[in-house]
Amino acid sequence: MAQDHPKVLLVEDEPAQREVLSYNLQSEGFDVVSAADGDEAMLLVEEESPDIIVLDWMLPGISGIEICRRLKSRSETRAIPVLMLSARSEEVDKVRGLETGADDYVVKPYSVLELMARVRSQLRRVRPASVGERLEFEDIVLDAETHRVTRADEPLKLGPTEFRLLSTFMEKPGRVWSREQLLDRVWGRDIYVDSRTVDVHVGRLRKALCVHGGADPLRTVRGAGYALG
Amino acid sequence: MAQDHPKVLLVEDEPAQREVLSYNLQSEGFDVVSAADGDEAMLLVEEESPDIIVLDWMLPGISGIEICRRLKSRSETRAIPVLMLSARSEEVDKVRGLETGADDYVVKPYSVLELMARVRSQLRRVRPASVGERLEFEDIVLDAETHRVTRADEPLKLGPTEFRLLSTFMEKPGRVWSREQLLDRVWGRDIYVDSRTVDVHVGRLRKALCVHGGADPLRTVRGAGYALG
């Protein structure tokens, strides 16, 4: 199940600053992951899939603005909102920050209260960003925007988990996903669920997909996991 | 309505300031309407349906913050983003500004460049919002002009919130909106309201739509949100 606490990736090289911010964010109820430099940040973006990134402008290694650019150019599933922090107050920086893709901008010294308000504000904006996408595989069509799935033009009824599961499979037809990968992807990281649960849901998904009598499009790869097609 | 140039309502009592901003906004390609005080502003909101409002905090007549509050309580089609200008730089003001319903906040003396960037940033947020005058879905007709809704030619009675809610749904029939997205669009950013409140209003909207005995056109998508059709 999706964690009810939004995950914040905090990128700040100054340890004291990082500490303070992390503490404050946590006491506001966020899950916080922090990085000290740009490289670590990019790594954690992949591994942790944060809901929002609070990003210091000045960083050793990859600069904040560079991170921003890379994030926006990723053909990733969803755009993660970026809140940029900076010690430089010149207007040019601000503009460049916003137009490079930062979604908001706070100049140091900022007030913690303000920062919190802005983080909340950004989160509310894009939170469960439904990726307006339409996936197809053979006669199966999944529309992320309307949350509708059809097979051979017959509407299917899927539960939330089955929907996410199918949507994962359809993202890369043919790819074999291990149970652990599926747990990460569909259930969310830091969730303790027996990996056999995946089997059960794959079973349920199969039943739902075949309800109007088509062939089973899911393939079991013994010892490895499952795949579509 | 001409979509290409977003319309900005500029509310600023100082003529020189107004002139400068208006000029700059126009040369950025915006349509600009300006007001010198709060009363005029409220009037122009009705008449011009701006896409965004740039609002000075200190105004003769109705204060900026008061305008903000009134805007949020109106039964308009959608929440118009408000960018607040202020000469007061205390953090408390900022937070209060955000939580009163302003969507962003710029402290004087601001740079014109920064202001432009923020205006664009806000517009990016809500842009694909239709300013549509008349929306239809099946036998439901919503007239934004007259604020009237009919179903099967029978007039319906909706409260302001239900009206905005329905109008959001009708903008993109079939699309699933999460509770957070609905809060954002219908209630406005930075209004901290429990997301269960959405459920209640959807319920009220349902009751209103079915009052003459039609089928319920709203779809509940478990774990995701609501959609029309």
Place this chain on the structure above:
DNA sequence: AGCTTTTGTGACACCAATGTAACGCTATTA
């Protein structure tokens, strides 16, 4: 063939998500 490991699946207790009535509050209206 026997035996072991992996996967399929029905049953079920549990709980999270949703529907809804009721209530106190505020703003608007008469």
Place this chain on the structure above:
DNA sequence: TAATAGCGTTACATTGGTGTCACAAAAGCT
């Protein structure tokens, strides 16, 4: 000023999805 309408919250009922388990079935292995 009194009355009314709309709002946000809460509490409770209800539904239906979920995770786990136990056992059956299938696939490897020797």
